[in-house]
Amino acid sequence: xxxxxxxxxxxxxxxxxxxxxxxxxxxxxxxxxxxxxxxxxxxxxxxxxxxxxxxxxxxxxxxxxxxxxxxxxxxxxxxxxxxxxxxxxxxxxxxxxxxxxxxxxxxxxxxxxxxxxxxxxxxxxxxxxxxxxxxxxxxxxxxxxxxxxxxxxxxxxxxxxxxxxxxxxxxxxxxxxxxxxxxxxxxxxxxxxxxxxxxxxxxxxxxxxxxxxxxxxxxxxxxxxxxxxxxxxxxxxxxxxxxxxxxxxxxxxxxxxxxxxxxxxxxxxxxxxxxxxxxxxxxxxxxxxxxxxxxxxxxxxxxxxxxxxxxxxxxxxxxxxxxxxxxxxxxxxxxxxxxxxxxxxxxxxxxxxxxxxxxx
Numbered sequence: 001x002x003x004x005x006x007x008x009x010x011x012x013x014x015x016x017x018x019x020x021x022x023x024x025x026x027x028x029x030x031x032x033x034x035x036x037x038x039x040x041x042x043x044x045x046x047x048x049x050x051x052x053x054x055x056x057x058x059x060x061x062x063x064x065x066x067x068x069x070x071x072x073x074x075x076x077x078x079x080x081x082x083x084x085x086x087x088x089x090x091x092x093x094x095x096x097x098x099x100x101x102x103x104x105x106x107x108x109x110x111x112x113x114x115x116x117x118x119x120x121x122x123x124x125x126x127x128x129x130x131x132x133x134x135x136x137x138x139x140x141x142x143x144x145x146x147x148x149x150x151x152x153x154x155x156x157x158x159x160x161x162x163x164x165x166x167x168x169x170x171x172x173x174x175x176x177x178x179x180x181x182x183x184x185x186x187x188x189x190x191x192x193x194x195x196x197x198x199x200x201x202x203x204x205x206x207x208x209x210x211x212x213x214x215x216x217x218x219x220x221x222x223x224x225x226x227x228x229x230x231x232x233x234x235x236x237x238x239x240x241x242x243x244x245x246x247x248x249x250x251x252x253x254x255x256x257x258x259x260x261x262x263x264x265x266x267x268x269x270x271x272x273x274x275x276x277x278x279x280x281x282x283x284x285x286x287x288x289x290x291x292x293x294x295x296x297x298x299x300x301x302x303x304x305x306x307x308x309x310x311x312x313x314x315x316x317x318x319x320x321x322x323x324x325x326x327x328x329x330x331x332x333x334x335x336x337x338x339x340x341x342x343x344x345x346x347x348x349x350x351x352x353x354x355x356x357x358x359x360x
Contacts, residue, residue: 020190021086022056025105026076027125029094032068034122034179037203038090041183044199045191053191059083061102069094080108088118088186090171091125095289097146098127098153106132113169120166122182123175124289130154134170141165141172144214148239148282149289152300162211174214181208227252228266231259235275239282242302245271280316283309287325294321 024038035058042054060066063079078084081104089112091105109119109132121129126142127150129135139158142150147159163178164171166185173182180200184207188196200207225233234243234251248271249256263271283301286292292300298309313321 019052019055020088021084022054022088022090023059023078023083023086024056025059025080025089025091026066026068026074027061027091027093027097027105027128028066028100029069029096030066030074030092031094031123031175032070032072032074033177034173034175035068035074035092037177037180038092038122038183040203041180041187041199044202045187045195048198048202049195053195054187057083057086061105080104083108085115086112086117088120088171090120090122091128092122093125093128094123096291097124097289098131099291101128101131109134116169118169118171120171120173122173122179124150126150126172127153129170129172130157135172138168138170139165140170141174143175145285146289147285148300149286149292152286152292152296153290161214163208163214164210166210177205178208178214180205181210181212185210227254227258227262231262231271231274232278235278238302239279240300240302242275242279276312277316279303280313283313283321284317284324287321288328297321 022038022042024035026035039056039058042056045053057077058074059078059080060076061080063076063082065073065075067073089109091109093101105128109128113119113134119129119132119134121127121140121142123143124146126135126140127146129140130150130153135157139160141160141162141164144161147161150157150159162174164173164182164185166182166189171182171186173179180203184196184200184205187199196207230252231248234248243251245256245259249259252259259271263269263274267274269277279301283297283303286297286300294309295306298306301309303309303312310320310322313319313324317324319327
């Protein structure tokens with residue numbers, strides 16, 4: 001624990017009471033890069049100013065270390081039960097967010113909001129805010145791969161494709177380097193733009209506006225989108241009930257031959273093959289982030305039967321949807337409580353006693 005004069009900002013006893021405080025909540029499989037960027041931005045702000053301008057605390061469900069998505073373990077300062085009150089509560093989330101967001105976490109987020117704190121989410125943390133009922137009237141940002149799954153769970157919540165969004169005591173972010181952009185914005189608002197620029201320079205980063213797109217292939221929206229962008233937009237909006245080539249052309253008010261030529265020119269694919277790839281990528285993301293049944297994933301991505309979906313998925317990714325999910329979950333389980341797994345593997349078989357035998 002840092003002393004009152006320590007510029008790092010970690011849990012100081014004699015800290016300035018007016019210093020904005022952050023509870024950085026780590027969920028299983030959280031993105032470590034995002035957490036490091038968030039805390040480093042606050043640390044550098046303190047270091048460069050020579051004063052404790054910000055305070056922060058690493059929090060886990062039970063106060064125990066948490067495994068990040070890259071397999072590393074991160075220690076926590078506090079549990080959800082013992083964490084100090086804060087001005088900002090940021091949830092750093094990874095895979096399977098709905099299953100891993102406990103009632104205790106959701107209740108803490110609701111309580112923080114009632115007491116006037118800002119609640120925020122990084123990567124898939126927006127699932128926790130939506131489960132808490134805190135963003136029904138707000139637009140949210142989350143990692144683009146998790147958007148189809150999020151929309152299946154929370155169709156009433158509007159989703160934006162920008163890198164972060166900060167408004168009305170809600171802060172949501174796509175994760176990755178976008179976390180740094182979000183933190184620079186918060187530092188600029190809470191202290192000064194000049195300090196935010198110092199932090200950006202220290203981290204060799206050129207800040208981006210909140211409205212910047214998450215992906216390099218998401219070009220800035222023009223007053224009039226080009227035909228390739230419009231084709232993709234129509235396909236993305238109709239994953240569950242795929243349109244025919246003629247229906248796509250009608251919505252775009254062009255001929256079907258024009259759609260065909262544009263797809264071959266821009267994507268080197270026929271329209272229907274491109275459409276299939278988009279639907280399969282959406283299905284992969286749903287399998288990655290959530291435990292939807294194979295049938296539900298198939299339906300959500302426009303496949304009439306699970307068997308048809310499985311064959312298309314196998315052809316695209318080299319394994320069936322079930323194999324993909326099992327391989328993913330097996331890799332995650334190998335690093336969950338490794339000390340327990342090591343003991344169970346290395347221990348000799350226990351001798352059976354008569355009372356251990358099941359009744360006949």
